[in-house]
Amino acid sequence: MQPDTAMVVADFDAIENEVKKRRCPCGGRFENKGESSRPHGDKRLRVVRLECRFCEARSRIYFDVSGLFH
Numbered sequence: 001m002q003p004d005t006a007m008v009v010a011d012f013d014a015i016e017n018e019v020k021k022r023r024c025p026c027g028g029r030f031e032n033k034g035e036s037s038r039p040h041g042d043k044r045l046r047v048v049r050l051e052c053r054f055c056e057a058r059s060r061i062y063f064d065v066s067g068l069f070h
Helices: 012-021
Strands: 030-040 043-052 058-064
Touching (some): 012 030, 012 043, 012 058, 030 058
Antiparallel strands (some): 030 043, 043 058
């Protein structure tokens, strides 16, 4: 997933749920290694940094949280 294809979420619980269900290609579970926010064009993104608990592969997931802010 890249910033241009960020998943739109309705609440922050959806971010946590998505991280919990993700699996590494090796089959391991990911651990949340930190989150940050950043603008991307007219969107506001939440970036979650992941690391596989088994093989230590790193990944990022981008969420569009623009709708959560007024």
